[in-house]
Amino acid sequence: MKFKMEQTLIDVTTMDRNRIRLIVLLITVLMFVLSGGAPVDDLTPPGW
């Protein structure tokens, strides 16, 4: 029983760590492409 609980804790911890890493990865990649890329796609001239 104790072993199962420890296994579950390890599983949850690993899952949470992966989830956090995925969120960090996504936000980082989004910030990277928005900063590193230079496309013209914001088509809003002044006064429009």
Place this chain on the structure above:
Amino acid sequence: MILAYAVLLGLLIVLLRAGLQQRTLQPPPLESVWIVFVAFVPQWFAFHNPSTGWLLSDQMAAAILVVTQVLLLFFAWRNRSLPGMWALGGGVALNLLVILANGGLMPVSPEVATRLLPEATHTWSIGERLWMTKDVVLPVEAMSLPWLADRFLLPEGLPLRSAFSLGDVFIAWGAFRLLWSTAEQNQTDDTPISLQPSGETQ
């Protein structure tokens, strides 16, 4: 934003693949994430936030663009062992190269600017920054490295209009490759739980 859409599309494909093949996403740990944040914030105020973007001179915008792209190159170098990172860094390097060669902003030709928004040709001038973008309008014959400029257009008929560079293509590919790598390790629900910390699983 077109690159953000590309990332979100890539994420959707990765999630579909992981779901269909019952794979567990295993995102790699990133080094020095703060560098990307430090690079992103000034760019947000200079190029993405209308209330502050218009306040900056072309020279100030160019300086922010160059410095922040150097920071991104440093981040890519720190994480060069990750899949897709060479494409991400290479794309930024190509963009930075043509930006430096043309005075600090990405060149775009008057023809491309006209095709993007034909009804707004009176809102830009040759030699000046194109609205609040990272681009400067330059005739092709006045550009350095014109093949690295924003010269590609999305196909007609799409709801989005955008001009992008070869470097942007590399960046989009690198981002997709990095996301794709999170589902590459073939782990199913039947895989025994490893007692090792995540990232060190066999």
